[in-house]
Amino acid sequence: MTDGTLVTLISIGVTILFMLGTPVLLVIFYWSVLCSLVIGLPLDNTGNELLNVFKDGFALLAMPLFILTGDLINKSGIAKRLSDFAYSCLGWLRGGLAMAALGACGLFAAISGSNSATTATIGSMLHPEMTKGGYDERFAAATAAAGGTVGIIIPPSIIFIVYGFLMNLPISDLFIAGIIPGALMVLGMMAMCFVVSLMNKWGILIPLSPFRVLKTAFGAWLGFFAIGLVLWGIYTGKFSPTEAAGVTVGFGIIVGVLSYPLNKMMRVDPDTPVDEKPFYSMLTVEGFRLRDVPEVVSRSAQIAGILTPLIAVSVVMQQVLGDLGADEVIGDLLRSMGGYFPVLLMSMAIVFVSGMILESLPVTIILAPILAPIAASVGIDPIHFSVVFLVGASIGFITPPYGLNLYVASGVTGVPYFRLLRYSTMYLVSLISVWFLVALVPSLSKTLLPGGWLYGLLSGAG
Structure with missing residues (x-):
């Protein structure tokens, strides 16, 4: 044989x-x-490769730290304040609460960097509120699943860290390149959400109150500060993405531990509606006790313990595929297409199909080293290609049969997996539309980088 x-x-x-x-x-x-x-291939090669993945992988240390940051932000109550702010801005529109859930996903993603953490946090918080507001429970769960896709695109992003580590690209540049595409993904899903909600007359409208917007914005100031701290530090070069992850972990612990006694002194029930809370109570968040920290760390370690071995075995798989000649087969296929756009579109097709059956980490580790050099050879900018590649990988989170976010949303909401597919398909259409826009307009991923028009504008203003 x-x-x-x-x-x-x-x-x-x-x-x-x-x-x-x-x-x-x-x-x-x-x-x-x-x-x-x-x-x-000798089996000791497999063992050596599993160890070598992290031998010099200082950048990968940011991954468990950002996962921990997401759990700390959720536990402290900052995530809830961000969702309250989003709802106060959008609740006057048809489908406002669902759009607020998507907006909250974007804000939470700007701190956590994880798709599953974003889906689980926002889904568990807002799915009950959405069903109470008259939304179909399937649509509410699918909204949380779709919103979680931006968790790996809006910086800080775990998958951008892995991509930059593999392809030797500046992780800070990758983070900045993901900001506008991530925002477009959120806006595209919001547009689809508005149309679907309008057709079905879902949602209880609340009046647009400037006072409520200002109050909830003030209440979410710690979340905005955390987002700004990460982006400022990375954008200005004050600290690396790994150091940024350490800073946000420290921020999350300090805020959570100090807020708990302060909130108790104010004697404000966390379940009190925002409109009824005294203004001074918005200075702080619910927080948590110091003895709760090990539990939060343990939960984060469980997630990191799942992702870390997956990275290692995916690198081994990529090496085996190379020895089998898979990279040459795929490379010859792409080169036979000839030209910038054929290679770009074929790469997108390969990523999309792979994302249907694999998680984003193995898709990135296996395919990026094969596709990226070929893309560069036909003139596709490496940073732009990284964004196109990873936006496509993120869409895989809601494409069956794998669709990790669909499983996560199903788990936290209790809605069966297959019942989510009807409405997740609608979000899939909007995300693919944004994906093609990002692919065909390279400036969208380069705007904030040196040479981009907005970078020049901001530098001139500074």
């Missing part, structure tokens, strides 16, 4: 395991080890 036949049989076997519910981590590991045996 030839090596090619054995590899095909192994691939079919692990695909069956995946369809039966085997975790993707084990599926990739089984495939990598078995194919290594077939092609004669």
